Amino acid sequence: MLIRNATTEDIPAIAMLETACFSDPWPEDYIGRRLDKMLVAEQDGAFLGYAALASVLDEGSLDSIAVVPEHRRQGAADALLAAMIRRGRERDLSFITLEVRASNGPAIALYKKHGFAQVGRRSNYYEYPREDAILMTLVL
Template sequence: MTGATLRQMTENDLPAVLAIERSTFPFDAWSEGMLRGELADQPRTRHYIVAVAAGEVVGYAGLAAAGDQADVQTIAVNAGHQRAGIGSAMLRALLEEAGRRGATAVFLEVRADNPPAQAMYERFGFERIGLRREYYDDGTDAIMMMRKLEEAGNANG
C-alpha cells in the first residue's frame, strides 16, 4: 500500500466517506443515517476503518461481527487511489479483526459486474457460494462469497 495508513473511522470522517460512497456506488449509496447507525454499533458488533493518504480519507471499509460469523459490509477506495493496494490492506485488516472477534467464517456480497473486486476477494481465499438476483438497487445481481478463517490460518491473502 503506497503512502496510506489505516485507522478507526469516526463521525468526523463521514463527509469524506460519503463523497467516496456516492461516487463509488452511485445507484445504491448508503445514506449518512445508515453510516451513522453503523458507527453507533462500534465496537460492539461493527468495526469501520478509513485509509488516509496525505491527510485525506481515500478509502473506507466495514465489518459486522457476531458470534462465529462476520460480514464485510463495505469496501471502497477513491477512484484516484485504486489499484494501489489500499483495498487489499483494508480487507486484510477486516479479516484480522474478524479473527480477533472469534469469527470462523467471513461472508460478503459483491456486484456481479465488478470483476476487479471479485478477483481481489478470490485472492484472499473467498469462494463463491451463491447468487442474489437483482440484489442491488439498479437490478444488478450480487455474488455471495465466503472464507473460512480456521482453514486459512492467517489473514494475509
C-alpha cells in the same frame, strides 16, 4: 499508508464515496451509527477509502469497501481487507461473507486474492441496474 478506526470526522468523506460508488448509498446518519464497524485508509492525511465489517455471534459480513477513484490500484483495498480479516480473527469469527455485483470484476478479484470463494448466486438481487449478486465466503 495508515489503516485506522473511523471517526465522526470521516462521515462526510465516507458518504461522498458511497454516493460516487453505489446506486443505494448509505446516508450520513446510518454511517454515523456504524462507525465502530469501519476502518479508514489514509495517506499523508488524505482519505483513501474505507471498509465496514458487521458481525452477529461468530458470523461476519463485509458490508462495504470502497476506495476513492484517483487512489485506486495503489493497494488501499488490499490493506483495508487484510486489516478487516485480522479483526475478524481477533474477534473469533468463524467466517466472513459478502455479496458483490456479478459484473464487478475488480472487487471479485480483490476478494479472491484474499481467499474468498464463491458459495452462491442470488438472481436479480441488486437494483439500478438490476443484477445478480455473487455470494462469497472466507472461512477463518
